Amino acid sequence: MQRTLALTLGLAAAAAASPALADLKIGFLATLSGPSADVGQDQYDGFMLAIEQRQGKLGGVPVKVIREDDQMKPEVAAQGLTKLLDRDKVDIVTGLTYANVLMALQGKIAASRIPFVGSVSGPSPTAGAQCKPNLFVTSWQSDATAEAMGKYLADAKLDDIAIMAPNFLGSKDKITGLKRFYHGKIVQETLTPLTQLDFSAELAAAGSSGAKGVFAFFPGSQGVSFVRQYQQFGMLQKLPMYSVHTIEPGSVNAIGKAGLGAIVAEAWQPSADNEQSRQFVAAFEKKYKRPPTSFAAFSYDAAILIDAAVKARGGDVRDxxxxxxxLRATPFPSVRGSFRFNRNNYPIQNYHIYKVVEGKGGKPEFQIMVRNVLADHEDAYAKDCNPPRATAG
Known part of the structure; x- marks a missing residue:
């Protein structure tokens, strides 16, 4: 009897120590306040939707999400990450909204073995010489959507464009990407403060620059302000807008008809025709009463990726x-359909061109113009990535 009791207690203790029964602790570090809080909130909502659909688990393991707001400030992000790593002892970090913030965390990421799964920011150094076996990005390398727009503009043989964007690393990557494919004349290039919301002086200058179109990148609430002012200045009638991450499904209602006619490059929109995307869009709209952006979609993908990887590990997240x-090798059902990681843990995927048009009920929607303007596209920096691939240790 005592031997049986001891065996039972031993099995119970082993079960209690089993990694499959331990909570999966995930640190969600993102920009959740300030002018660009909409982007971080979209990330969070997309990520949490996937967990809710799996009854609070990923890979069959109960999940605890610990949220930290980086306020779009590198020093705040560093403090938040230190807390997540040292005090909260998280198993994975996700979110990672802005390029300047992610770059400030590179030392801490390099010193850690745990996975970092970003779903927006994709600064060029982290895709090339500073790539890491524990840093994954489910969205895109920052140049990529602008590369798609550059290819579209080059194919359209449009000369004389103006460029307008906020002054930070993500924008500079976008402009580099545009120029990698677009070789027409750039008559004006304007970088504004990252928190600026009044663009009247810059728009007046662009209107008199001789440009035949404007390439714009203004994320979050900056994009809403920029597009509204663009319309108020009568710019759309004179200068077509070619944008990335400026007009989003989550902001089209706030922007209204001011965005109609704009051309947008993206790897995914809610109109994507695959089952994973359709169920995600329906579930997101039902829960949050708004259409999902790509920021929400790629954060949802981050959760689905983690779900697949943890399941492949049998729930063991200690190693x-x-x-x-x-994370690198396990297939997962992406909202984009076709998706795989390159050697630098950045996506190889398709990019498309959309036009903002008046849809059902007069609401703006994204109508595809050019499918696969860049197909199975790899970023330009992967060739410079030479870390040891993520292998079991």
């Missing part, structure tokens, strides 16, 4: 090197 290997 970080093995979990990194599983």
């Amino acid at each position: 970080s090197a093995a979990l990194n290997a599983a």
Whole structure:
């Protein structure tokens, strides 16, 4: 009897210590306040939707999400990440909204073995020489959507464009990407403060620059302000707008008819025709009463990726090197349909061109113009990535 009791207690203790029964602790570090809080909130909502659909689990393991607001300030992000790593002892970090913030965290990421799964920011150094086996990005390398727009403008043989964007690394990557494919004349290039919301002086200058079109990148609430003012200045009638991450499904209602006619490049929009995307869009709209942006979609993908990798590990998240290997190699159903990681843990995927048109009920929607303007596209920096691939340690 005592031997049976001891065996039972031993099995119970082993079960209690089993990694499959331990909570999966995820740190969600993102920009959740300030002018660009909409982007971080979209990330969070997309990520949490996937967890809710799986009854609070990923890979069959109960999930605890610990949220930290970086306020779009590198020093605040560094403090938040230190807390997540040292005090909260998280198993994975996700979110990672802005390029300047992500770059400030590179030392801490390099010193850690745990996975970092970003779903928006994709600064060029982290895709090339500073790539890491424990840093994954489910969205795109920052140049990529602008590369797609550059290809579209080059194919359209449009000369004389003006460029307008906020002054930070993400914008500079976008402009580099545009120029990689577009070789027409750039008559004006304007970088504004990252928190600026009044663009009247810059729009007046663009209107008199001789440009035949404007390439714009203004994320979050900056995009709403920019597009509204663009319309108020009568610019759309004179200068077509070619944008990335400026007019989003989550902001089209706030922008209204001011955005009609704009041309947009993106890897995904809510109109994507695959089952994973359709169920995601329906579930997101039902829960949050708004259409999802790509920021929400790629954060949802981040959760689905983690779900698949943890499941492949049998729920064991203690071996970080093995979990990194599983994140890199485990297939998962992306809202984009076609998706795989390159050697630098950035996506190889398709990019499309959309036009903002008046849809059902007069609401703006994104109508596809050019499918796969860049197909199975790899970023330009992967060739410079030479880390040890994520393998079990």
